[in-house]
Amino acid sequence: MKVRKVYIHQQDNWPNFFWDEGLVASALANVRYKQGRVIGLINTLGITQKNASQLETLAQDVLKSSEIEGELLDLQQVRSSLARKLGISIAGMKESDRKVDGVVEMMLDATQNYDEPLNKNRMFNWHAALFPTGRNTMYKINVAKYRDDKGGAMQVVSGAMGKEKVHFEAPDAKLLTKEMNTFFAWLNKKSKIDDVVKAAVAHLWFVTVHPFDDGNGRIARALSDMLLTRSEQGNQRYYSMSAAICKNRKQYYNSLEATQKGNLDITKWLLWFLSCMEEALSETEKAYNTVLQKASFHDKHRKTKLNDRQRKMVNKLFDGIDGLLNTSKWAKMAKCSQDTAHRDILQLIDLKVLKQAPGAGRNTNYILRNIKVK
Secondary structure (H helix, E strand, O other): OOOOOOOHHHOOOOOOOEOOHHHHHHHHHHHHHHHHHHHHHHOOOOHHHHHHHHHHHHHHHHHHHHHHOOOOOOHHHHHHHHHHHHOOOOOOOOOOOHHHHHHHHHHHHHHHOOOOOOOHHHHHHHHHHHOOOOEEOOEEOOOOOOOOOOOOOOEEEEOOOOOOEEEEEOOOHHHHHHHHHHHHHHHHOOOOOOHHHHHHHHHHHHHHHOOOOOOHHHHHHHHHHHHHHHHHOOOOOOOOHHHHHHHOHHHHHHHHHHHHOOOOEOHHHHHHHHHHHHHHHHHHHHHHHHHHHHHHHHHHOOOOOOOHHHHHHHHHHHHOOOOOEOHHHHHHHHOOOHHHHHHHHHHHHHOOOEEEOOOOOOOOOEEEOOOOOO
């Protein structure tokens, strides 16, 4: 009886992926351009700002990669663990538990040692770091070992008991050693594939093989970060793919499922991954422009006598507020009277920091003037 080939790993030519070179090259060019812009912005930052930006990016990566799997970590613990391991001093450092330290250690090994070959032992160390107690909350799992499928086939399932929907079934456990050896050989071999594209392929390939009882998604995202760091030839991270994936979590799982139930043409998955990366880079570029604009403003006005309310409100405007700014909103946010708010605003207009928003109608609203970054 002929077995129906439902999943991509059951295809005869697995894992010989292919894609539309033209479509992927076009999307990749946009991503590489944005990468260059972000790196250019980074190079204008001082060492303190660079350290702070890297710390925040890595913290978001650790936090959001776990959140995708429904696990919420303490942000302050994550920041403190990262700061200690990177030798960065931050205020109010908090003790971090073994779980947080383990996730941080895996992420740092992936990104700080991005050019080191990946093998079974290194990946087992990552897995052990993710599960320091040998459990995934309630259940004991095989740690630093490939899954054995003693409890049945490894499936990705959703829905209430009795109404489960199987989204994916991984290769049989007895195939894992061969599957992973093939994967490691491909990953470590230098090839003509751009490392950004390789990050997307590695992510899909790894979660399709699904070699562990748990933690496959987090390790797949660490693999992507490792290859993206390699693509930039620098071990500092300034944008978070996991944050972008978490924001688009439904599309992420839908794209994976559709690809895993398709043939070996993974064009759509690569395009989705690249679009997600472009979004991550755009968000980062926007954030860094804000940082630089703030720095430019404060440098320009370091001798200007602004009061604490004015400095606080200008910073809020740079970060973005809901709706437009008027006297009432200023008074509420700065916790002052409307008369005081009005005087604050008029002074900033005289200093050419604020201007009246066009088309305000009956209410007078104010926006920041265009402040060019040097």
